[in-house]
Amino acid sequence: MAKLISVRELKIDIPKEAQILAERMLSDLEKSKRPVLEAVKTSLDNSFYNPKVGYLTPGDKRVRTELNVSSVQKLARVVFMLEILLRNLDIGAVNTKRELYYICKGLIKNDAKLRPLDFEDQVESDTIVDFIGDMLQVYREELNCFANDRGGQTYSQQLVVTETMADGEKATIDLSTLGTAPFQPKNKPQSLRLKARKKIDFCLVIESEGTANTLQSMGFTKRNNCILMGAQGVPSNAVRGWCKLIEEELAPPMYFFGDLDAYTLQNIFRTLKAGSAASLIRNSHFSAPEVRFLGVLPEDVKKYDLPFYKVRESDPAEARALKKAKDALENDPFFLDKKNKGLSDILRWLMKEKIRCEQQSLFSVDPKDPIKMEKIILEKIRNGSYV
Template identity: 30%
Template sequence: MAKKTTPKPAPEKTPKAATKKRSTLLDLSRTPAMKKLTGQAEGIYGDIKSGRRPSLRIPIRGLSNVSFSPRKGFFTIGDKVSKRTLSYQTVKPFAQSVRMMAFSKNLIETDDFASKREVYYTAKGSAKRGSEPGSAGWGPAAFKEQDESDAIMDDMEAMVGVNREQLGFIPAEQNGSVAGELIVIDIDPATGKKIEIDCTAFGRGSYSIPSRVEGLEFRTSAKFVLAVETAALFERLNGHAYWRDGKCIITAMGGVPTRANRRFVRLLADACKLPVYIFTDGDPYGYCNIYRTMKVGSGNAAHISEFFCVPHAKLIGVTPQDIRDYSLPTHPLEDKDKKRAQDAIKNDPFFKNNKPWIHALQDMVKMGVRVEQQAFAARGLNYVLETYLPEKLKRPDKMLP
């Protein structure tokens, strides 16, 4: 590994002690994942040895098994468990889960990783290579569609109770772009040496958040992080270098933010003690799916939400009140939008007891309209960055918690 390298952008010249490194909360080593995997396997093996049908105990993933405490600020998974005892009906997914665990163990041992799609294909490999543990195909136990392998993987992640990346599985997604006065300190995969990445130096382009963000360090003089829903608005802000005047770091979530995106924003905010503002469309999807996931996590991955959310984030806009304040052009709410809002008020542990949010969602349903964040173009192309954002930043009371 250790290979001599020519000097790269010097890592040592961090002048100020602005590299506010904090404990990352998340144990990076893959040892605990390994321990949990073998622990589960021993449980199964123990059952078999004593003549019982073994069971997999998989925490139920979904809002019904999630609780939210305002004090902690993120979703925590409940103790509802689906117990899958080996039977004729469950023998296939059971076998797939066990093989998935073995595959993960192999990834950890060889310090490798695999994308969801790669896992899907690995299982389809030739079953003849039976002697090579972890990499042999699974024959009839292989997956027909990637959906199946994804579901098994998600279940396994919840079962083992660690984050997917620790198991060696990485999502192959677009994790969003970053621009602004920020230096990201990463490791060059070729040399193993630290390198500094200047997020102002991408011209009209931007820095892409990698899939594995643990261990990144940051240096910045920015005052806050602005996460926007759409790539189009990011383009506008970046195209006018809004981050320079606004003294901020901007990132595009591209819809519901991926885990890496959330983790990146969280690491960055924690490391540099920056406030985080979220800018979505003014509609139930923007609030209930995008903002909620960024702030407190998702029901589906509540077991790891603690690390994959930004509890102090706030919604800068577009709020229902903004529609009135800025006389924005709107679209009528569809039935499914209304349903989504009402559902959130009733069932979403985050919104359920959150008065300002209940008020806002009810307000929106009553108005019967939604608004897109690009609607500010109706007031002039750059109105959003010249007027709207500066005004809202001065009025934190007009943001939603």
């Protein structure tokens, strides 16, 4: 099997740590003690935000699972899944979470002794994979478990990417030579170095991949020395890591443009900028702390007379979004930090006005001008109209 690229320099030996864990569990059982597994608690109440650090970090809280009648299946599943992951590491095999679920189903189907460990659905097996990562404090990729590639389609006339393969060979990708095709970062770790043929004036991350593609088709990157990227909703690890790499290696001003609603601010922009509570142990490598929120801003709605939707509290999904916004203002350390007051104020405005305005609404400003959205975006950047 080919050698794989690492996300980072790993400070622990995963097989060795797993062996220590298994031997400790066995020793406890032999001494009639109840084995205990502990993992980092990846939730908002164990999240801390320091603007000097730039991303959410974990506190000291742990999820503690002690062997008893109700937890015996979970502990057994952890050992079962860990053995599969260790085998993959040993032979250099890789899998997605979906594939791991079916590997488990196949092993269980062919061994009656394993039937009590069976998973009803993939959510159950995904939870075990996540628990193992949080327990060992390693990334999923370091267990050779990779997500599907999603988002991050990138266009530029100035960006040149050099990728070093695991065998040492190098490939150079000049984005200006790709025609209509974008460059897309992988969720599988890559060793990339970036170079700009000319100074990059800015990097623009658009929430909607389709709208990013529209801007590109209308010549956005030909008229601007920039990097244009489509996030495709909540940013994947690939998108988050790619934005961080652009920040670190080229340091252009980075702007995010998306919908004006609570979901975009909390789940999409916050995840891109500072990571998430669910991925506390990995936010250091998968966040872009310098990205700014370009819009849609509340003042844009009035200035450009943008069409919007009323948020109906009678709708369960919209009511849930409003509740989450209220919870974020009260409990999310990112929104509680005074440095992010501008973003918190937008959330408060959304809760008060109960509206949502989509990024594509800019196409309504001058329907006969196909590049009006580009003009507005550039105007906002020039005027400092961002948070």
